[in-house]
Amino acid sequence: MNALELVRSRRSVRSFDGRPLSEEEINEILHFADTVESPYELPIIWKVLNAKASGLSSPVITGTDTYIAGKMQRLPHAEEAFGYVFERVVLFTEAKGIGTTWIGGTMDRGAFERAMGLEEGEVMPCVSPLGYPARKMSLRETMMRKGVKADSRLPFEALFLDGSFETPLNTEKAGELADALEMVRWAPSAVNKQPWRVVISGNTVHFYEKKSKGFISANGWDMQKIDMGIALCHFAVGMEEKKKKIEFLLEDPGIAHPADTDYIASYQLI
Numbered sequence: 001m002n003a004l005e006l007v008r009s010r011r012s013v014r015s016f017d018g019r020p021l022s023e024e025e026i027n028e029i030l031h032f033a034d035t036v037e038s039p040y041e042l043p044i045i046w047k048v049l050n051a052k053a054s055g056l057s058s059p060v061i062t063g064t065d066t067y068i069a070g071k072m073q074r075l076p077h078a079e080e081a082f083g084y085v086f087e088r089v090v091l092f093t094e095a096k097g098i099g100t101t102w103i104g105g106t107m108d109r110g111a112f113e114r115a116m117g118l119e120e121g122e123v124m125p126c127v128s129p130l131g132y133p134a135r136k137m138s139l140r141e142t143m144m145r146k147g148v149k150a151d152s153r154l155p156f157e158a159l160f161l162d163g164s165f166e167t168p169l170n171t172e173k174a175g176e177l178a179d180a181l182e183m184v185r186w187a188p189s190a191v192n193k194q195p196w197r198v199v200i201s202g203n204t205v206h207f208y209e210k211k212s213k214g215f216i217s218a219n220g221w222d223m224q225k226i227d228m229g230i231a232l233c234h235f236a237v238g239m240e241e242k243k244k245k246i247e248f249l250l251e252d253p254g255i256a257h258p259a260d261t262d263y264i265a266s267y268q269l270i
């Protein structure tokens with residue numbers, strides 16, 4: 001399976017079949033998570049938690065007691081860094097047939113944070129269950145997927161732009177970037193809002209966040225920046241597969257953009 005096929009085959013798994021992961025599988029996932037670095041170079045501490053032992057729960061998850069969670073210092077770009085690294089872990093587990101769901105809201109957050117030993121100045125952005133997908137989704141899962149139209153995404157031309165926000169990009173014009181952009185298009189995002197907008201300008205690919213209402217908390221924490229980290233991850237994985245070298249840049253190119261849209265980061269093709 002190539003990277004685009006892997007991304008297309010992934011979906012959030014909320015109903016599991018009850019089979020526990022082996023210790024070896026858990027160690028492999030933790031080892032992988034520990035070796036992934038984001039372009040932001042912010043350290044993340046990963047733990048695999050047992051829901052029964054630590055009193056954890058998520059009302060949307062059935063059939064597994066195993067969760068993975070990460071914590072880090074609450075620093076600028078923590079959201080994007082976490083999104084980037086955790087999504088690499090999600091794709092790693094997906095390739096092994098192990099299901100995940102990004103969970104930032106529907107959980108007993110206090111219990112998870114206690115189990116992670118969260119300290120002053122730290123944040124635990126999201127968690128995910130780990131397990132084998134059940135053959136049949138729970139009714140709640142089916143309803144949730146319908147509610148956010150989880151099986152569809154915005155059209156390519158609505159997300160990707162050619163030089164300016166005025167000009168949509170089509171797959172033909174995207175050329176060698178088309179598959180990596182298609183991987184961005186199919187990324188998971190909070191409430192499936194797909195906040196990523198990407199402007200291709202010369203040999204540089206600029207990522208912007210189109211903000212939806214209700215995702216920024218009083219202390220400035222922005223859940224949709226996690227989605228942006230996921231988008232950066234999918235693009236990087238797509239380009240790696242094509243053996244194309246890219247360089248990460250944090251340099252606003254000054255392209256005129258809508259008021260609800262902010263610059264996040266760029267990748268330059270080298």
Ligand SMILES: Cc1cc2nc3c(=O)[nH]c(=O)nc-3n(C[C@H](O)[C@H](O)[C@H](O)COP(=O)(O)O)c2cc1C
Nearest residue numbers: 011012102103104105106150188189190191192226
């Ligand atoms: C940052 C983030 C937070 C999310 N939080 C939740 C959550 O709290 N509960 C939940 O059931 N799904 C959550 N999701 C999963 C999304 O609803 C899901 O990715 C999206 O609907 C697309 O569906 P898919 O992952 O099956 O492609 C979250 C996803 C992301 C990226």
